[in-house]
Amino acid sequence: MFVDHAVIYVKGGNGGNGIVAWRREKYVPRGGPAGGDGGHGGDVVLVVDEGLRTLVDFRYQRHFKAKAGEPGGSANRHGANGEDLVVKVPPGTTVRDRDTGEFLGDLVRPGDRLVVARGGRGGRGNAHFANSVRKAPEIAEKGEPGEERVIELELRVLADVGLVGYPSVGKSTLLRAVTRAEPKVGAYPFTTLHPELGVVELSDGRSFVMADLPGLIEGAHAGRGLGHQFLRHVERTRVLVHVIDMAAVDGRDPVEDYRVIEHELEKYRADLADRPRVVAANKMDLPNAIENLERFRATYPDLEVFPISGATHQGLRPFAERLYDLIQAAPEPVSADVEVADPTARKVYRLSDEEPVKIRKEDGVFVVEHPEIEKIVQMTNFDQYDAVKRFQRIMKLRGVDDALRAHGAKDGDVIRIGDVVFDFVD
Structure with missing residues (x-):
């Protein structure tokens, strides 16, 4: 069966959680924080296999998830990174994000690789948060969630x-x-x-x-x-x-x-x-x-x-x-709607103004929208007192508190960031 079009869901592995741990050694009183960082989640990677001629395999498997990173260990041990998930595609496969239409890559030659969903970074253990003032932090981050998206694969036959x-x-x-x-x-x-x-x-x-x-x-x-x-x-x-x-x-x-x-x-x-x-x-x-x-x-x-x-x-x-x-x-043909990367080009990165926090009111709830703030919420362990205090400081420094007040938020109002709901305390 020849199939030249497929839509699949891909998700990078979540980062492993950092942990709260302490040095427990004889003759070392107050050994200090020793919680290790979590491992990075694996990526989902498309790789060209010259033995494939069709996308038919994606009719029977449409979900691809890479492995998560392992949690950190005591004695500052770093958690193992999650393995990448390699997904084989035939030569001539173009890849786009189905929801945004963004072109992601054109896989032509055997061995070409394209990361379509990156794994999340591992959460930091409490050893990372120690400083001259806070010598015994009871705080560790959760792992960052891996990227997820729905992608569209299209095969364009490669022939002379x-x-x-x-x-x-x-x-x-x-x-x-x-x-x-x-x-x-x-x-x-x-x-x-x-x-x-x-x-x-x-x-x-x-x-x-x-x-x-x-x-x-x-x-x-x-x-x-x-x-x-x-x-x-x-x-x-x-x-x-x-x-x-x-x-x-x-x-x-x-x-x-x-x-x-x-x-x-x-x-x-x-x-x-x-x-x-x-x-x-x-x-x-x-x-x-x-x-x-x-x-x-x-x-x-x-x-x-x-x-x-x-x-x-x-x-x-x-x-x-x-x-x-x-x-x-004859020159090598190029598809009309496929961007061609210039191998000599260099990316130039410039500082830009930080994306502003967006706040809207929905059914009496103030909804905060900002990708970085939402990621911080996902990586914060709200069962830890120190983690909650750190989160509150970040909200204040990022101007979220002031923005909520400017939109009319008062003591006791309900605030939602991502999937987490809070009470506003002025």
Whole structure:
């Protein structure tokens, strides 16, 4: 089963909790705080596996969670980090955040890696909070929650040569004739419902990958028929081969077939017009093919046309040799909506004003919204007195208390930050 689109949920591992612990050694009175930090949570990482050709595995597993970090130990022992969760994807997979539409990465080459959900950092143990004033802090952080998001995977077939054309013009037969692929072939439209790949091996050991892409119909650029499911795969091919039924077996006009297919490609993506292409004049072993070929060449004198027959193997060798030469000269294709990273570029980070705290009132409850404040709440252990006092100091220093007063909060009002509810004390 070929699947070229999947939506999955990914979550990085939570950081391990820091702990409150003390040095307990003979002859060391008042040994001081010795609570270790929690380990970092594991990341969810997508990795290209060249042995995969489809996203079908994601139909049966849609949730991926990395392991959490271990809690810290006594004697300042650091908790073990959670293992990364490696998820294998086929070459040609693009990744986006489904909810925001943000482009996350384009995984093309074997071994390419992309972290899609980072694990949370481990919480700090009480040894971290000791200072000259507070020598015995009863405070430790909880681990930071790992990132979570829903991502969209889209596979765009990677091939050197893409066979395009109307259904039933003989693309599958041609692929089978020049490669060892075994595509399903039948005498009815839309026999091929998904891309088929095969390796063309020339006599001197050279080779390239050819893809039989699902048949186009008029209006495909607007989504008719297989529409965009087909056209997204065209973007990845270096060379396009128009397969034309020169015998007009189904009563279509070869000249018009070429014009319509070109129109659909141009409407979908204008720069496909610059992609190297040749015409495979197929079914030359059948009646009327020679007359139609002469008329086709007269109509399109600038096109490079190869008279062939996928059924009898007529003309396949020079056809394959020419394709190899075109591939070597063609630049690597880039998908239209995929950002390309500049390997020489350097990121420049500048200080910016801190994001302001947002406060809104909902059903009588004051809701505080700020990603950093929400993270502090998640990592605070409210069962520890020192942790509560520290949290209160942070709220005051960050201006949350003043902002609440400015919005009309009074003693006893209910405040919510994330999933935690407090009483406001003025």
